[in-house]
Amino acid sequence: MSQLVFELSGEHDTLPKSEVIACIEAHGWQYTVKGSYDQALILETDADPGVLARRLALTHSILELIFVAPSEPEEILKMAETADLKLKYGQSFVVRVSRVKNYGGISATFERKLGAAIWRRGYPVSLENPDVMFRAIVTEGVCIFGRRLAETDRxxxxxxxxxxxxxxxxxxxxxxxxxxxxxxxxxxxxxxxxxxxxxxxxxxxxxxxxxxxxxxxxxxxxxxxxxxxxxxxxxxxxxxxxxxxxxxxxxxxxxxxxxxxxxxxxxxxxxxxxxxxxxxxxxxxxxxxxxxxxxxxxxxxxxxxxxxxxxxxxxxxxxxxxxxxxxxxxxxxxxxxx
CATH class of the missing domain: 3.40.50.150 (Vaccinia Virus protein VP39)
Structure with a gap:
């Protein structure tokens, strides 16, 4: 079982979460809800992210959860400096920050600061062709940080x-x-x-x-x-x-x-x-x-x-x-x- 993060569309308040659950049940996979937030859902599940991404409509991307931190910038950076990022030696990365509505107090420069915190751990940055994309979703008092596994064909x-x-x-x-x-x-x-x-x-x-x-x-x-x-x-x-x-x-x-x-x-x-x-x-x-x-x-x-x-x-x-x-x-x- 893995902990997956579903970065949800803002097109509707309730349909995206129900759609995720319905697709998992359609394939007979197991799941437990670990966190439910505005435009984000965390599940522990044995579902196949690639299969789900090809089917879902109201989800942007599916992430492997790395950590959940308070939404204060200092707390997010502290976690990024110490968390197991599951990066192999030499793998390049890029990090993208998404702020849902007006949640959190992050600034326009925070994405660069978060990337720099990971870069200082010895991992190279690649803006054009990274081996790994990290996404940080700031919503409802938390920052959900994960490694992108799949994205839907919008x-x-x-x-x-x-x-x-x-x-x-x-x-x-x-x-x-x-x-x-x-x-x-x-x-x-x-x-x-x-x-x-x-x-x-x-x-x-x-x-x-x-x-x-x-x-x-x-x-x-x-x-x-x-x-x-x-x-x-x-x-x-x-x-x-x-x-x-x-x-x-x-x-x-x-x-x-x-x-x-x-x-x-x-x-x-x-x-x-x-x-x-x-x-x-x-x-x-x-x-x-x-x-x-x-x-x-x-x-x-x-x-x-x-x-x-x-x-x-x-x-x-x-x-x-x-x-x-x-x-x-x-x-x-x-x-x-x-």
Whole structure:
């Protein structure tokens, strides 16, 4: 077991930590939370950092923990001068300091001072091509110092932005949030369904996690079905996309390993029901029918849906909220079928 530090994105307060835990559980690894801070999480775990970095969306980098010190500059430097840095003789290094929000009293020159403290121990500095990168994260009264093991491909998510996909419509989830939503289901293989697949952005992210994940989309609009197929084909995923009413899906009972969906809001999107409440009730009934017992789904909605979800038979495990603008707050519910 190793102590790993996850340097988290500031895009959301709660989703990044939940995503890390979900990915570790998806692979069956063990973990114990050793520290939880603003934009940083310390776990003792047997997880593979490289595998996690290829999957996670709301994490910047994964570090091997070296030490945790009080955030006062003098205390950090004292630890850097004496801690076991796990550097071999002759290995070069670079150190980067990240200050979360306004925590800590470090100055703009502190990164250089910290590097100098390590250099005085006889290790050469290389700013361009170091053998080892150290990161110091200053947050909530502590400095978390570690050796970088892996970093996520943030650029890859940017390259899959909605406007860069073959088929695009506004108002969809961004790729990093879509990937996080998929990860919260804890799927590692099998069939994942989006019953309101829209442009297919969430299914794209699911399919890119592993060739062992087969994505399935449904939509009542033919143009959405064609567009989703176009996007999934472009990214080389294993997919099926069905043109059908998601309130009456031609899918067997208890056959789907995971589900994700961003519910239509009933404004610019047509719904096949007498009212939005009847639509939600019918949709959740179908989702409950096709999900395997013990498996998870993530529902994204404009308004909280906990009562509707429990009325449909689901158990709500956790919820998150994300304010987009004054007229839209996204609600995320992680649910399971007992």
């Amino acid at each position: 650029r890859g998510f940017d390259e899959r932005a909605p406007l860069k996909k073959p088929f695009f419509l506004p108002g969809v989830l961004m790729p990093r949030i879509s990937r996080a939503v998929v990860n919260l289901t804890r799927i590692s293989e099998g069939w994942i369904l989006d019953p309101f697949s829209g442009t297919g952005g969430t299914l794209v992210e699911a399919g890119l996690i592993s060739p062992d994940i087969h994505v399935v989309g449904c939509d009542i609009q033919k143009k959405m079905v064609y567009g989703t197929r176009k996007n999934l084909r472009h990214y080389g995923t294993n997919y099926d996309v069905i043109w059908e009413d998601s309130l009456r899906m031609g899918i067997k009972d208890d056959s789907v390993d995971a589900m994700v969906t961003d519910f239509p809001y009933g404004q610019s999107t047509p719904i096949a029901a007498a009212s939005i409440d009847a639509f939600y009730t019918g949709a959740l009934r179908e989702m409950f029918r096709v999900l395997k017992p013990g498996c998870r789904a993530v529902v994204v909605s404009k308004a909280p849906m906990e009562k509707l979800l429990t009325d449909a038979g689901f158990t709500v495990i956790e919820t998150h909220r994300q304010r987009i603008h004054k007229s839209l707050t996204r609600n995320f519910a992680v649910i399971t079928k007992s």
